[in-house]
Amino acid sequence: MAQEQTTDPRTNGSSTASTDTERPGSESDGSLDGEGLVLSYPSSDGPIIDGESITVTSGSVTALVGPNGSGKSTLLKGLADQLAPDAGSVLVDGRAIQSFDKKELARTMGLLSQESTSPNSITVEDLVYHGRYPHRGFFESTTEEDERAVGRAIELAGCGHLRDREVGSLSGGQKQLAWIAMVLAQDTDVLLLDEPTTFLDLHHQLEVMEIIETLRTESDITVVVVLHDIQQAARLADEMVALKQGAIRARGTPEEVVTEELLAEVFEIDAEVDLTPRGPRIEPLRPRHDDDGRERPTERVSQADGGDG
């Protein structure tokens, strides 16, 4: 973040109320670690994630994959401090996540949840401006820094042509781009995305993938993304983490993780995997029906996880 925090002419002298001197001098590197995380919902019988650790390399794109109810969204919520762990800790930039002030954390880490709602009559631009919330004091109006960040975010998310449209009038894919622009405007070092491509048409899936690719190549933002589509994950990610029944079964580069054995074990499918220049290409063949009384994917997990998680 470029910090030219001059006193803004438009705050009309009321800026005395909150001086933003405490913004970190930004040696923050955007690292994210979860150690021995035990995560559960108040309504679930037992932990969904039971003592897993995850280290996200800063500046990289990490994809969490796994079948429905494997706990990947839960893990993401735990990392985002939306779900307090029963045990274990989350470190952001090497600091315990609880030691962050709420707004401070929101300036460091952004989260795009799976289903987001907004009033229909809000414009895309106003929605994106909400992403600047953690950067603004209680009485502060928008600064030039805010305007720049919003402009950048809208451009990066490729929704400049939607800027003045009302969110209610957009298609699902366009809405998702607007929401992505909003978290980008947060201007964070770490970005967590929960299934950003699910329910989108192919065009918008690729749009979203392209945004993440841009983030990977042109910025040092750390991205953790939950993806339903393992093919997309393989193409997009520097590192992949595969979960099943709340446990991490494999981690590494896409080439290491996406193997026929892993697909059989974690996703319970027979598939062919070809290594191509664009990463491993998967051709799913058939679901596996093991005869040895294989356990159903735990029902409690899928229940508590609210669907595709």
Added chain:
Amino acid sequence: MATETPSDPETTGWREQWSGWFDGSLFTLIVGSLAVVVGGGLVQVSFGSFSMSILDAWQAVFNPNVIFNAQAWEAFLLGAEVPEMNKRSFIVWNIRLPRVFVGALVGMNLAVSGAIFQAVTRNELASPFILGVSSGAGLMVLLTLVVFWGLAAFLPIIASIGGAIAFLIVYAIAWKNGTSPVRLVLAGVIVGTVFGSVQTALFFFADDIGVVQSAIAWTTGSLTGTDWEQVRMALPWTIVAMGLALISSRQLNMLLLGEKTASSLGMSVEKVRFALSGVAVLAAAASIAVAGIVGFVGLIVPHMVRNIVGSDYKKLVIGCVFAGPALMVAADVGARLALNPVQIPVGIVTGLVGGPYFLYLMRKQDEMGEI
């Protein structure tokens, strides 16, 4: 909004901000509302038991000897002794106008309070009274009138306190590792039902018809007999509540994005929700203290305004500050003059005036009620 002319950041910044707050529709709404308030006020001052011609009454309203008399304002707003003035001015300024002002204050309090509760609960059916405020206030009114009649002098304050207590009970019931809009609304319904039953039961113990009438006036809301004293009682709280609501418009907008998003953007959702509810209860209590429980205004005015200016709370709150008084003052004209010389509680008229208009909006708009 951001890109037009980057030449002079200072002036464009201001202009943007003001144009952002005051676009055409909001401006029209404000002008229209003011016209209704002034029109309603002029009708109110023109009629009454002391007969004077309409012209005389209007002259009395615009009597410069009163308007530019610091002493007179001191008397009105601080309760000092009323200075000498002619009889017509005295009647207009001391008896007829205060009622208009009280109506305006009540209207803006209820409208803004309703708008806040609609954001806090993310529920389009929310009104100032959704979290038990009206039932708590109503119960305390009945208790005071029927059981503790020695305390009747403190009725306005007791009613407001009752409302605030009921709100706290609702919050306590809804709290379980934090609240949620649905839990809050359900708890409000439960507390409202229980308190409502007790309140109705208390009617049986009222031994004379005067007490019952007085209780009904309180629980349906009435501006009969309001005076500068009521203005003095409500005005400070109204200013505080309106100021806080305007400042909080950005937080209100954030709440509309939903808890998850607001929280991930760094908002302490529980704290903000409680604080905003507190502001809304303060506004509701201020109106209860002077006019009793006026229904419907807090529900429909935010919807009417939203229909015109959209769901941005910066505009919505400002719109409510003007549209609330318009409905309230217009309704009070009916309450006072429709069945002259009998005055009916204004709460009855707000329902009669507001209901059909609300229906009309609902029929006309497909998206009515969406927050």
